[in-house]
Amino acid sequence: MKQQQEQRWGFLTNHALVLIYVVRHSGATVREISAGVGVTERATLEILRLLSEDGIVERHREGRRNTYSVDFAALAAYRREGTVSLTPREFVDGLIKTLLAITDYRGEGGPRRDAPDSGALDPKIGTWGFFTNHALMLLSIVMDPDNTVREMALNVGVTERAVVAILNQLEDEGIVLRQKQGRRNSYLIDFKTLHAFPRWSPGDWPLPPQLVDVAVSGLEALSRRSGGMSAAS
Secondary structure, three states, X not given: OHHHHHHOOOOEOHHHHHHHHHHHOOOOOHHHHHHHHOOOHHHHHHHHHHHHHOOOEEEEEEOOEEEEEEOHHHHHHEEEOOOHHHOOHHHHHHHHHHHHHOOOOOOOOXXXXXXXXXXXXXXXXXXXXXXXHHHHHHHHHHHOOOOOHHHHHHHHXXXXXXXXXXXXXXXXXXXXXXXXXXXEEEEEEOHHHHHOOOOOOOOOXXXXXXXXXXXXXHHHHHHHHOOOOEOOO
């Protein structure tokens, strides 16, 4: 039972996985998206509805089929409520630029364009996010490796008990290492182990490796900027 529970967590929410699948598979139907991401068609429809309400995903009618595409400007402006401080602009912009690089997006039939600058857009705050609490915990650590459990709980927006459980899972995978400094704990991230984490992808669908590369390198850059250290490999 413990192993099955551990297999359920990862770093990207189903919203993010649906979004990435749409980016990589323009013209995909709900059934195809559902099968690729590994969630039910009903759940897929609900996610697409939320993404559509926020203007991030657009639906197109092609004969008897509905297909979907991504509005990257709307995506760049989106931030999850309560986690803005944990999603630095440059980190998000790097992921969006990578999404653009792995799609044939042209935008309104025009030439390929660069990723929108999220700093120049009015932010849109929503209640759902692209990163799971496990990913937000890693962001909290790279921003300040000396944060206490209470401070992490406030940053991520979960209970202290949930923080302890997530830290234990990350430690079990060898992604996070705990160091004792007096009466306080500090945390290091082993970025090589994070990069090799086997559950970036849902099921048999391979998440584009470019996204894993930019996510891990973005975390490393934030860690260096905040004066943090990665675990020795």
